[in-house]
Amino acid sequence: MTNSLLQQKFNQILDDDILNEIFQSGVFKAFKKDDIIIDINQSLNFIPLLLTGTIKILREDAHGDELLLYFLEAGDTCAMSMTCCLKTSKSNIRAVAESDSSLILIPVSKIQHWFNTNQSWRNFILEAYQIRFNEMLETIDTLAFMKMDERVFKYLIDKVKLNASTSLEIKHNDIADDLHTSRVVISRILKQLENESKIKLMRNKIEVLQF
Secondary structure, three states, rough: EEEEEHHHHHOOOHHHHHHHHHHHHHHEEOOOOOOEEEOOOOOOEEEEEEEOOEEEEEOOOOOEEEEEEEEEEEEOOOOOHHHHHHHHHEEEEEEOOOOOEEEEEHHHHHHHHHHHHHEEEEEEEEHHHHHHHHHHHHHHHHHHOOHHHHHHHHHHHHHHHHHOOOOOOOOOHHHHHHOOHHHHHHHHHHHHHHHHOOOEEEEEEEEEEOO
16 A cells, blocks of 8 residues: 555656665654644654645744644655754754645655665755745745735635645634634634635634635
């Protein structure tokens, strides 16, 4: 099952040789929704390749409040954890399972070796860095230039794309945590968006009507 998932998610990206090496060297792990996969200040000796599910990557401020940076989907890896691995430094992000997820963990000893010896792996890593960098720029732009109601609506649209469903099972407090604001503010904005016919509010569920 693990090998078939690996082939399914990465065979358009990585060649057969590296896929076989990943299958032989990697460690398969499954995580439940809300499990912490990588924590802040954790020493890392692996990078994750996501096979199924969704992971959110968070930063934490000095007061312990979290800010959502970006999401990882099946077929992705986390470039920030890769940097920590190669520098043998501690993690500066928290990776949390947004939904039930399965991963293959790649030992740090293999990462640099494959980068030097396999072109498909090298291209995959470089592209992952570029994608994650662009997503962090988008997060910065959102914080700097968007009003909170625009940020909330963008967040909901991004979740619709991730889940491939306009019906989102999510609590107001979860949105507040991800966007680093208060539940009261989120509830007020969601009511405003409902009045604008952009969403429909239900108990622990939001239906996105426009996107």
